Amino acid sequence: MKAIFKNKFAEILLIKAFLIFIFLCAKPYSFAQTETSEPPTIISFIPKETSRETIEIRGISCPRCEVIAEVNETKFSTKSDEKGNFSIKVKLERGKENLLRIYSVSKNKTSKFSEYRIVHKELLAPKSIKEAPSVDLGSIPPFTREPGITVFGRALPKIKVVAKGGSSPAQAFSDENGYFEILVFLKFDQMNQIEIFMEEEGGFLSPAVKFNIYQITKAPPAPKIDTFPEYTNKDKIKIKGETVPGIKVVAELPTGAKIETLANKEGIFDLETSLTPNSENQISFFSVDPAGNTSAPTRIKILQDSIPPDPPKIEFFPSRVFQEKITVIGKGEPETKLIAKILDKEIELGEVGKVGDFVVQVPVMKYQRQVRRNYIQIFSEDKAGNRSEPTMIIVDALPEIKRLSVEPTIGFHTFTGIFENSFFARIGKSPYKFFGPSFEIQFLYLMQPGSGLSVGGTFGSSFSRNVRFEPPFLQDPNVKVSNPEEVSKLSFATTFILFSPKFIFLAESFDISFGIDIGPVFLVKSAPEETEQGVERINRLFNGILIRLNSKIRYFLTPAVSVFINPALGYAPVQKINEEGDKIDSGGVYINLGISFGL
Structure with missing residues (x-):
């Protein structure tokens, strides 16, 4: 129980500490500085020359820190408020140049200082009413956002001093030494031409001291x-x-x-x-x-960001290609740019996706008749311009092969007994005896260079050898047989038109393809039948659908010409091939030799 209590107590302390941290971080924005080495920001006007012994300095520093102003060897200090604002009055040494340094101290850390030089000059009193009063012009800023300014000067003792040119006239009286301060209210957002002069009781006026000050209340537009x-x-x-x-x-x-x-x-x-x-x-x-x-x-x-990304990881790329671009698949740092360097040329490939995957097309350099080996460096480059170490891939660019080709073939075809073939069982003959020549013309089109996918069409015919029956096909003595030798023969002829999608494995000088052929097949059976005139050989046409597994091994003599061997196995059932309702498979085995011409 004690252990549980201690854990709960620690948990409560952690929660309170977290809430205090959130409270401290959630303060509104201000110009206040944080604990920094930078000096306080001065927002009030600091004159280069003045007759005042005391000047007030206003500015912004770090919140609740000590602000120190040094005048020569004398120090003055104050505390800034919670927003960092401060105001401090310093006393100048009379009749000399004063070195003013302002800095802040927080948690025993001292900031840099701002340095100013202020010359103190005594004001000379006028000798008579015929002279203008002396005004401390050095302490008057050329611009102000305040509604008014306090003018310090020296006149004749105990005399009225008048200020005109502001929003309204103002007046004050000098002391026994002639010093005076007069508050002058200004016209907003315009130039104010101020005149300061003395006025005797009899109404006689002294010459005036004139100066200009621009009052601005509107903040400038944001940059x-x-x-x-x-x-x-x-x-x-x-x-x-x-x-x-x-x-x-x-x-x-x-x-x-x-x-x-x-x-x-x-x-x-x-x-x-x-x-x-x-x-x-x-x-x-x-x-x-x-x-x-x-x-x-x-x-x-x-x-x-000065940290380079990790090198891209290549998961797949074709190492031997005919086409001018390859597809590279891999993983990299999300949303980085991929760059390929081939020889001295750099090419931007694209960007890595948000989940770190990429599929890009990379160009390869190739020769027309021989293999060219490409050493390709792939970099990742982040948005800040940092580049990773390269990942090297090596790609052999092979001589180009035409995408469209015409391929005439010659070979042989035979029926098989692989699938149900009741017709051959009825006549008691092996289907393999019905072999014969085969002729095809094939068209092939690569869907995309190097993709390995192709479509095409095939038109072909095959013929079986005549198989003669011993004894003659019909032995009924009542049936007249005009030519027993001729009518005892049985043969077949097939014609087909096929759609042929294929997948091709490309290599340097040869390729291997696999695919499926599908389309209508027309079977002509030439067999003896009994007619009114006797027994004769009759040709009958049947049709079906041929499905054929097709493979091809092709060797390239040039980029546009190749020779090949083309084995295939087909299945094409034809129903009711005779009066007994037998079935025959008109597919079978095809072995063709051909030549391919690229267009």
Whole structure:
């Protein structure tokens, strides 16, 4: 029982750990960095020159990590929130150049730092109302997405300072040292020409300080990415695209790192990015205008794969062929491309199926009159361009044989007693005595070069020798026999038209075929019969269906001419061959010799 309790307790802990993992992974997307070596991303304007002693820096770092800003030898720190946002104020040393470095620290890991140089300059106070106030122009960005800006400057002590040119006039009073800050609200999505001047109680105005600032609230459109490879075996890849001319494009990598570039005056940009090896890389592209407005992301996925596939496994291929292409069957890595290399030429064959099987046609090189040996290397290449080790096959290309051939034959035919043959039993003669010459003309057409399948037709005739009976065929003394020698003879003649499908085993200089012939057969029996004029030889026609097993061994003299021997065994029952109702098998044995002419 204790063991069971411990197992249950461990199972509950594992389930809780899994749920916590799912919760942590299911956070919505933000710009927040992960724990990375990249420095924090700064989203606020950092001036190169300012009269302020304190500036505020805003940006994005890893969630809940420490952000440190160093100004010369002084450190300032803050904590980012759960989304990685942070804001930190730093104090500059007056009247000198300040070196500012910003970095983050998380779990005792320190990121890289961003470095800025800021020159602090004192503002000189105007000597009279006839001079314009001094304004810290270095701290004013040329673009902003904020609804207003705070202008810092120095005027005469205790005097009203007025700002015009924004969405509405604004005013403030300088302190006893003449320093002032004035909040100026801006007109949205347009250029604002701001004027800052002093106004005395009597209404006298000083000259104005003028500057321009563009307020932008609308985010730019998402960048368009040109065609890119979905799969690659390269460690780095250059991405090209298009966006608003002159603005910044930021690419966020799967590691959380960010790289930046600027679009040219036509809006074209390109940047080179590293890829995480052997994994899917999702890269997000953003357009960022000078005011800091960020577009919606354009996301692409690139699978980096540097592992070559296994060599294809060849299960079947013909090693000796007449045709110019062979069928190769095998297995390989699913959805990889198959490439054949013959000599120095590479040929794309097709793709491996989703379950890893392939059937492809591979070309072979051949000579006209002699055998040519083909050494063919077959590779698998995945979508990233990785290529396997080759699998070698060796194929002998034989001289070409014509697909259509005409084949006249001559031979002999005899009846058999293999199947029921009651007619020969009645007359008491062996069927093998009725042998005779056979003549055929065969037509053969290969369905596909090298396939081994063919169809054809056969027209043929055979004749049996005359068999004479001793004593004469009819012995009734009351029957008049005009010519006993002639009417005692029995002979047969057959004619047939056959459909002949065959399967051919091809070799270098000969082939062997097997098939079946089927078609109508016509049998002419020439035998003595009693008539009104006496006993005479009468020819009678019978018909049936001939089924014949056929084989052929053929030797090629040239690619178009061959000689062959053609044995066959047929079965063709004919009913009621005589008045007694006997049956005869008009098939029998055929042995033919012939010559084939390719067309």
